[in-house]
Structures are given as C-alpha cells and as structure tokens.
Amino acid sequence: MNEIVHYQGVAMSPEELCEEYLRISALRPRTELSYRNVVAVFAKDTHVKDIKSVTDDLVIDWRDKILDRASETTWHTYQRTMRALWNYAIESGYLDHNPFKKVRSPRAVKKEPKLLPVRTIQRAIQYLNQCEGTDRHKPAWFWRTVFKTLFYTGIRAQQLVYLRWKDIDFEDRMITLRYRGSKTRREWRLPIPDEIYDDLRELEEKTLEYSMKTRAELKRDQVFRVQLFNPEYARYEMHTDQVFGFFRRLSQDLGERISAHRLRHTMATLLAAGGKVDLKTLQYILGHTDVRTTMGYLHPDPKTLRSPWHVEAGGDYRNESDRRAASAVGNRGFGRRMRMYA
Secondary structure (H helix, E strand, O other): OOOOOOOOOOOOOHHHHHHHHHHHOOOOHHHHHHHHHHHHHHHHHHOOOOHHHOOHHHHHHHHHHHHHHOOHHHHHHHHHHHHHHHHHHHHOOOOOOOHHHHOOOOOOOOOOOOOOOHHHHHHHHHHHHHOOOOOOOOOHHHHHHHHHHHHHHOOOHHHHHHOEHHHEEOOOOEEEEOHHHOOOOOOEEEEOOHHHHHHHHHHHHHHHHHHOOOHHHHOOOEOOOHHHOOOOOOOOOOOHHHHHHHHHHHHHHHOOOOOHHHHHHHHHHHHHHOOOOOHHHHHHHHOOOOHHHHHOOOOOOHHHHHOOOOOOOOOOOOOHHHHHHHHHHHHHHHHHHHHOOO
16 A cells, blocks of 8 residues: 655645545545546646645636636635645645635525426437337437436436445335445435336346346346446446436437436426425435435426415426326326335
C-alpha cells in the first residue's frame, strides 16, 4: 500500500492534494472521478502549481470565470469540492486558510423539474414493443424492462445497475436496494410492483438460458446486464452511462426528452397527487434521509393551482387524456403497490 507523503514546507499541487485526500477517504468511484475532474478544471483555469499560492482573489477570479460559462449550480459543485480538499489541507497542517470557504457565491437558481406526461410514458413503452425483433434498442424487451422498472419503482439508475439476483425475492415480491448503489449509503426494501413482476421473471428466465447457470449460481450476478444479450455493448457488466445512452437514443426517437430521473420525479408526483401515499411513505420509497429532499419531488397539479377550492383526484396533466391515463395508472398499479406498505 502506498504511504501518504507529508508535504509540510514542500510545494504541493492541487492534484497531489486531491490524490492524498482520495487515498484516505472511502468514496465511491464516481465521486472520486468527480473530485479529479473538478481539480483538473481548476488547474487548467488557474495554472496553480502550489496550493499555498491560492488566495482569496484567485478564487474570486476563478469563480467569475466559471460563472461566465456555466451555471450557479456548477460553481457550487466546484466550490464544495475544493472547500473539502482545502479543509483537509488545513487539518493536515499544510495550510491555515481556506479561501474556498471565505469567498461568497450567488444562490443557485432552482429550476422546476420537468415531469413526463403519462401518455409519453405509455408511448415509450409501446414504441419499445414495436422495436422488438429490430436492431433499434437491441434487445428491445430488455430495455423495456429497464424503463418500466425505473418508472414503477422510482429507483435511480445507479441502484438499477447495482442490483444482483439475490436482491430479487420473487416469493415475497420484494426488492432489496443495497447501500453500494444508494446515494445516501443505506439499504431498504421495496415491493415488486405488479406491472413489472412478469417482466422480471422473463428477464430471469432469459438470463438463466443465456448464462447457462443455475439459480443458485446466479445469485451474485447483475440483474440488468445487457452485455449478456447484446455483446456489442462494452464491458462485462452494464454501467450507468449505458443506461443514460439508451435514454438519449429513446429521446431522439420520440422527439421528447426522457431520462431515468424524470421517470423518478413523475412516479413520485403521481403517487403524491393521487393521494396514494403520505409524505413519510414517499420519503421511504425514494430513499431520502431528509424529508425536505422529498418535498422537492412534489409538484402541484396545475388544476389545483387554478382552483384551490376544488381538487380533482389524478390531476389534469396538461390535458384530459393525461388525466385519464394517470388515473388508469394509479388505479391499476400504484394503489395495490402502496397497500403493501400498510
């Protein structure tokens, strides 16, 4: 194992500080990559070779440069990353001042997340059905199962790719979400919605067939491994960038932006708007540690805003056809699923 080099009195670059910090920290690979990317941007923009040369004025100039080409949210991410590194440098005795903590930042503009009309979700599923047997989204049945699982469970793409077959309990109809794929580093269980039970069963049967393994041997294997059914995909296991790539291609085909995160927001809004669950249950489903985060997933129905004295269950979702579709989704699946929490 590499020992940490102590830099008291010796020039230390931002990159060296970052690597030392990551070496002693238990961060996920994606988080480590994010730290390295931010430090690379800082080094390229400022040409800093020694962390001792970073002053308040230099940070202010860098902040202004970033805000000229990126959003306030991007700058906040950069500032949080650099502030953590400089805090570590102070704790280690390399520095006695953190300019990234002192320099003020503009408040980030919180944009309203764009929800998907239910008819768009239905249209996407129908389109994937039509793609079956073609080279588009090959294999289409697999990506349809990915799409439906993300929507009906509300899990993140990261959690989807971390699922192993031992996490799927068909007998009790439950899914265990492991801490390694969780943004909040915790585990919890969700019921398997009726709408995806048969899809997951089909995926299991085809995985057994293509892998030539027994169910016992399959326990530790990835549930959603597209490479097993289409060797044109790189790597041995499916990664989130391949999930995101699928949604980019699907969005191009349908002419409307669809993403895993928009499916998650839409699912949460449908549950809340339909009165299917209370806030605490929704917090549990989404895996939030702070209920305030869950509140950010709740978006009022436009009809409710127009008439506070009259609330129609299901909402109008832009038009009457969306209202009927939302009601159908709620009556057919979400209600049965939520009774499992009672």
